[in-house]
Amino acid sequence: MRYGITGPAKAGLYALLLLAAAPAAAQTFEQRGFVELRTELYPREGQRDDTRAVAEALVRYEPAADLARWLRVRGSFDARIDTYEQVARSWSVDIGDRTRQRPALSVRSANATLSRGRFAVDLGKQFIRWGKADIVNPTDRFAPRDFLTVTTSEFLAVSGVRLGWGGDADTVEGVWVPWFTPSRIPLYDKRWTVLPEEAAGFDVIDGGATFPGGSQWGARWNHLASGYEYSLSYYDGYNHLPSIDAAVYPTFAPPPALALARRFPRMRMAGGDLAWPLAWFTLKAEAGYFTAPDRDADEYLQYVIQVERQQGELFLVGGYAGEAVRVRRTVADFAPDRGLSKAFLGRASYTIDPNRSVAAEAAVRQDLSSVWLEGEYSQAVGGHWRATVTGVFIRGEPNDFIGQYRLNSHVGVALRYSF
């Protein structure tokens, strides 16, 4: 399926054109990128897929240029291919990020920043991150992600306008996004889609998506006080994670088809976050209260409380993500953010030396019924190369968000050349 380029995506395109001219015209021109080869090995067959080895190659190039003292343009471009057909085999360049598969060639971001004094306007396809917590961020509403491999998701940029004012103690930003970017959810014929037993007798097909036509907007105020900082934020738009509507279609020959269609309910969120360094650790908290103006999705409070502490080369984060549902309406959805609620979350990383580090991350359901553990060893070689070995262990109940992926424990190896 192809989509046209509209609205702020056009601004991104203009930024792209400026970027193309930048090396000759720029006051400063910077570039960076990497080539990465990644392999994942799964010891067990998936529910809907018996593929056990997956490999992907990614080239990312990120130029940036100051065309004038008040104008900076930058972009990020991906080219990728894989063995698993999670990457499309089409060579058209994607900018809208609405395809089910990852595009082979994509403009990951392209934007221009115009600044004058303490004001700045970012136009085009850009990354917007809100919140202060780690692992789960209830207020991070302009941050759709690629969840094709649920445990190694990557953020997607949104196309819009961000207006910001930054003072010494206060930062205020307003965001308007007329072009909706959904999160990319697991493909239905791959191992990261897990369906209930009732769907076993059906041929599951993609029922398409209904993308919102309206725009999204939000505002955030961040205040730096002496020794702590906090933010208040508001979002009015759509959930980038879909609700799933299922429909059964009879076919000439069994099995019948089960079409899973995605829709993205309207959502309003009022929230805040806090970072408060105390004598022994830093306390971080983040919460969002969500309502559904069209009364077609849950209304709930999600919150995260965590502490973090750096002790020499050891960095520790531990906390709890909770949720209180006021109105329950959603029948079926794909919601990794809420899937990690009612769980204890933790992360530890240790820098062995300037070239080597180890890290571990975990989510444990509060009743201990499900657990997700990830360990990582990373080593740099020379100034450009880095090898990373990852192990992911998942156990739990099939009806639990974490536990449903219990067949997807795996090991991964990634080799990256940065330039």
Add this chain to the structure above:
Amino acid sequence: MSSSLLALMIVGALGQADARGIVAEAQRRTEAGSQHYEGTLRVIDSKGKVADKRWVYDRLGSHGSSKAVLRFTEPAEVRGVALLIVNHPDRASDQWMWTPAIQRDRRIALQDRSTRFFGTDFSFEDLEERDVDQYEYRSLGDEAIDGAACWKIESRPTGRRSSQYTRSILWVRQDTHAYARIENYKGDELVRRLDYREIEQVQGIWTARVLEMHDLGRDSRTVLTLEKLEYNVPTRDEDFTLQALRRGR
């Protein structure tokens, strides 16, 4: 009170006043509206393994009322990682680190300031600007460093100043009032030594072109070489905010 004790107290008070005056003069002589340099860092660990890094440093103002942004340019995998330091005359600085790969900034808590900064032998606290009023001083006499006569002064953070170090010993050159060495102690243990080398005048300010930080606990060294050093370059206040940190300049 005996006359000898009184004389000792007067000498001690004069020594403190002199020591503070020397540090105040050293600070006055390095005041500038802004500073810019490109730093090359060579980290040499205890086994002789070498890692090279580069950063660009910009500072607005001087000492306790300054702000600084430091951005890595090499190695490639950390290019764009940046640190914003907002110094205060009456307390420890505020610091935020920006990581472009995850598009997030993180406030560096006070208790985290003793951590090594990105694999170098500088801690986050070592990147702050020292301000004369945040320490108490005591003269320890004279001592030469690399053949240059220096005043040797002990400094201790005042109550309002939070620091990983219990005390520091400063060597200030008598000919230029430039720092020659700083030794930092935790209790009685010497933990880091900073040597200032190749001191020369840049736009009228005596400046060390090479700084070597030695982490004695790890027996690791970082040599920072300052290139393209300039003072009083046109600099905008708005480039030293969290918003500017995220923008990339």
